[in-house]
Amino acid sequence: MNDLATLVEAVEPIEDRFALMAVQRHHGLAKPQGSLGRLETLAAQLAAIARVCPPPAVDNPGLIIAAGDHGVHAQGVSPWPQEITTLMVESFCAGRASANAIAAACGIRVAVLDAGIAKPPADHPVIRSAAIMNGTRDLRIEPAMTVDECTAAILAGASLADHMIDTGADLIALGDMGIANTTPSAALIAAFTGQSPELVTGRGTGIDDRTLDLKKTVVADALARHGEDRDPLRTLASIGGLEHAALAGVALAAAARRVPVLLDGVNTVAAALAAAALCPDVLGHLIAGHRSVEPGASAGLAHLGLEPILDLELRLGEGTGALLAVPIIRSAAAVLREVAGLDELGT
Numbered sequence: 045m046n047d048l049a050t051l052v053e054a055v056e057p058i059e060d061r062f063a064l065m066a067v068q069r070h071h072g073l074a075k076p077q078g079s080l081g082r083l084e085t086l087a088a089q090l091a092a093i094a095r096v097c098p099p100p101a102v103d104n105p106g107l108i109i110a111a112g113d114h115g116v117h118a119q120g121v122s123p124w125p126q127e128i129t130t131l132m133v134e135s136f137c138a139g140r141a142s143a144n145a146i147a148a149a150c151g152i153r154v155a156v157l158d159a160g161i162a163k164p165p166a167d168h169p170v171i172r173s174a175a176i177m178n179g180t181r182d183l184r185i186e187p188a189m190t191v192d193e194c195t196a197a198i199l200a201g202a203s204l205a206d207h208m209i210d211t212g213a214d215l216i217a218l219g220d221m222g223i224a225n226t227t228p229s230a231a232l233i234a235a236f237t238g239q240s241p242e243l244v245t246g247r248g249t250g251i252d253d254r255t256l257d258l259k260k261t262v263v264a265d266a267l268a269r270h271g272e273d274r275d276p277l278r279t280l281a282s283i284g285g286l287e288h289a290a291l292a293g294v295a296l297a298a299a300a301r302r303v304p305v306l307l308d309g310v311n312t313v314a315a316a317l318a319a320a321a322l323c324p325d326v327l328g329h330l331i332a333g334h335r336s337v338e339p340g341a342s343a344g345l346a347h348l349g350l351e352p353i354l355d356l357e358l359r360l361g362e363g364t365g366a367l368l369a370v371p372i373i374r375s376a377a378a379v380l381r382e383v384a385g386l387d388e389l390g391t
């Protein structure tokens with residue numbers, strides 16, 4: 045897929061009639077009706093996404109972690125040095141980050157996209173480089189990306205998702221890495237939900253009250269600079285990050301292939317808002333893995349109409365909350381595929 049219009053056009057709405065078939069099938073299984081609660085709703089969504097009932101088994105889930113750096117880091121919105129982005133990407137490659145530990149525990153493969161890191165890491169088989177730019181510009185004072193740069197990042201994410209699906213992935217979880225990225229996330233969430241920067245800006249990695257006030261001002265200034273334009277692509281380019289754009293592309297490409305897209309914390313929710321603004325039909329393909337502590341995550345999920353599977357008070361990112369929800373999604377598909385019918389009992 046080498047242009048954005050083609051990518052957006054390739055996404056079709058999910059088909060509710062397969063969800064209805066799933067509900068009927070659940071009613072006939074050897075258990076009281078509705079007794080598996082939201083597992084049943086999830087299974088119905090999986091059927092509607094795949095357009096088949098029962099839905100395919102979730103045998104080969106994958107995580108894509110998109111990493112980027114941010115010009116707005118210069119405003120002092122994160123207590124951490126920018127180099128941590130590169131160091132954490134190296135840690136993903138070495139299999140030593142939290143995301144790796146959880147992915148290994150849950151049997152999920154991990155791929156990393158350097159969507160635009162200031163100091164690119166050394167080549168490694170699990171990293172792909174988008175090779176667009178080494179981080180965004182400072183969104184408080186100028187557009188973070190041009191529309192062309194943003195489009196290139198979306199397509200780089202889409203291409204990696206396509207590759208993962210071509211090599212067997214049947215569910216794609218989104219993960220992020222990028223010091224200072226909760227600032228563009230707050231800006232995107234404010235822009236796409238209409239909520240105030242005050243309400244959707246949070247403490248990220250854990251900033252003090254004074255830095256939080258500064259961060260809210262930076263987000264408000266970015267929105268004021270950008271103005272009223274809510275064109276999805278121009279908004280994403282102006283106040284977003286390269287990893288947000290790449291993850292929006294991952295979501296679009298997976299949806300186009302009828303593969304479920306699993307969201308993590310605030311940064312992936314911001315990317316999902318952009319993807320849904322670019323292409324509303326992506327929405328039915330999204331599953332919210334968890335509710336991040338970050339306030340913008342809840343605002344974004346409410347706007348998308350998504351109820352998260354888990355609430356473990358996580359605020360890390362990297363895809364950790366999405367990964368933890370994978371066994372539940374796998375189980376939802378397995379129940380609908382494998383459980384005996386009431387009429388089969390004793391046979």
Ligand SMILES: Cc1cc2ncn([C@H]3O[C@H](COP(=O)(O)O)[C@@H](O)[C@H]3O)c2cc1C
Pocket residue numbers: 121122123124128132220221222223224225226227247248249250360361362
């Ligand atoms: C060591 C370390 C590992 C991380 N893994 C994810 N994040 C998370 O924190 C960053 C965003 O928070 P803020 O906007 O406050 O900088 C992102 O990289 C996010 O994925 C990390 C942050 C650190 C420091």
Ligand SMILES: O=C(O)c1cccnc1
Pocket residue numbers: 226247248249308309310311336337338341358359360361362
């Ligand atoms: O919601 C998240 O995933 C998150 C929160 C704080 C910092 N980084 C990520």
